[in-house]
Amino acid sequence: MSHQPLACILPPDLLRKVAKQAASEHRAPILQTLELDRSFRSRRTELAARQIARPVGSRAVAAGGTPNRSIYDQEHSTEYLPGTLVRKEGQGPVDDVSINQAYDGFGLTYKLYWDIFKRDSIDNQGMPILGLVHYGEAYDNAFWDGAGHMFFGDGDGHLLTDTTKGLDVIGHELTHGVTQHEANLTYSGQSGALNEALSDVFGSLVKQYHLNQTAAKADWLIGKDIVGPELAPALRSMKAPGTANQYDDQPADMDHYVKTTKDNGGVHTNSGIPNHAFYVTATTLGGKAWKAPGAIWYEALADPRVKPKTTFAQFASATLRHARSLYGATSKEVSAVQAGWDAVKVRAR
Amino acid sequence: MVVKVKLVRSGGFAGLDMVAAVDTDDLPADQQDVISRLFAEDLRGPGVSRPGAADQFTYRLEIHQGDRTVKRQWKEPEVHETVRPLLTALARQAKPAR
Numbered sequence: 001m002s003h004q005p006l007a008c009i010l011p012p013d014l015l016r017k018v019a020k021q022a023a024s025e026h027r028a029p030i031l032q033t034l035e036l037d038r039s040f041r042s043r044r045t046e047l048a049a050r051q052i053a054r055p056v057g058s059r060a061v062a063a064g065g066t067p068n069r070s071i072y073d074q075e076h077s078t079e080y081l082p083g084t085l086v087r088k089e090g091q092g093p094v095d096d097v098s099i100n101q102a103y104d105g106f107g108l109t110y111k112l113y114w115d116i117f118k119r120d121s122i123d124n125q126g127m128p129i130l131g132l133v134h135y136g137e138a139y140d141n142a143f144w145d146g147a148g149h150m151f152f153g154d155g156d157g158h159l160l161t162d163t164t165k166g167l168d169v170i171g172h173e174l175t176h177g178v179t180q181h182e183a184n185l186t187y188s189g190q191s192g193a194l195n196e197a198l199s200d201v202f203g204s205l206v207k208q209y210h211l212n213q214t215a216a217k218a219d220w221l222i223g224k225d226i227v228g229p230e231l232a233p234a235l236r237s238m239k240a241p242g243t244a245n246q247y248d249d250q251p252a253d254m255d256h257y258v259k260t261t262k263d264n265g266g267v268h269t270n271s272g273i274p275n276h277a278f279y280v281t282a283t284t285l286g287g288k289a290w291k292a293p294g295a296i297w298y299e300a301l302a303d304p305r306v307k308p309k310t311t312f313a314q315f316a317s318a319t320l321r322h323a324r325s326l327y328g329a330t331s332k333e334v335s336a337v338q339a340g341w342d343a344v345k346v347r348a349r
Numbered sequence: 350m351v352v353k354v355k356l357v358r359s360g361g362f363a364g365l366d367m368v369a370a371v372d373t374d375d376l377p378a379d380q381q382d383v384i385s386r387l388f389a390e391d392l393r394g395p396g397v398s399r400p401g402a403a404d405q406f407t408y409r410l411e412i413h414q415g416d417r418t419v420k421r422q423w424k425e426p427e428v429h430e431t432v433r434p435l436l437t438a439l440a441r442q443a444k445p446a447r
Contacts, residue, residue: 078433080426140440141361142404143361143362147399163362184401199403223363230445247445262366263407
């Protein structure tokens, strides 16, 4: 395992014995420590159990902190195999702006996950990050293929422009990889919308961290840097779902959940609900959203109890549980998380 | 007999449904040929959509001839190479569904 180990001074058995004999005013912090300790141990066991094949070319690293990026030029083909390798880790900028933007965006996404969450790449084991640029002709999309590759289209200039320009887009797609290696949320229905929302959340945090923006200063828009005139000013708004562009049909709460068979049960539509919950949590707390709100959401995503078919309510409860563990049952962080889910009418306990 | 086709491209990062409906008479001959083949057989490429994939397009094509309708659907990796130019051309004419 390449991530930093957690070595504890006080074993859980000793803590439990002390808690039993402690006066009531001293018991709560001990129990809180035990819950934190238990969550770390569970995650470590779960991480060890989740063995997913790594792409060819991956290397074993003694410690994290450095990405391993490779950017390929698909030269407008729709082949799924990587085309021409144009820039690999450590090489300087090349003439192709799109290649450089993908490279830099991967680095900034890696940086958020490493600096803030101590996560070593997508799989937390230094997985290579592979970008395939100039996919298709005027292709209006970017996507994660589930096999370790992010694909980028150039856009048609009307709906979308060069998708490598969107730092939140890059963070969004690579977070699909993180989710795949953690909760592995099924990409349909509520779990799929949650999968989408987690990508919007962490994609936004990549951008906010890079710009050093507080929650109050951030615009909470998704895709602002890649939309063409038809979809301006943005693809989605976490602050005000349904207002990002003339076609935006996202709901802002469960009363308006969209039941549809399109788009795998509306995963890009209903993601507006958990997106808005995170926005409310982050702005209620104030400060920088990658700190407490990011930590809570990250711990929930990495929680082995969050399963592939997790619903909004189950994930909400996981965020509350981790907020209590990290900050205390009566903390302002717990209140902010509750406020977030209350705002979108998702029951969280 | 007039043949009508309707393409709905859904999903993608933007999560936007794009719809195009055309008479095949308005299409180039090579695209009309592909539609004729699709009416008779489900052309699929060798690719598969992997678990964990996200933000890929799904293409739904309806071909109407008289009182017969054939429906074909592909996820992005499943598109056959002979079908790809047709879908790309139809997508260029498509408008966002409101």
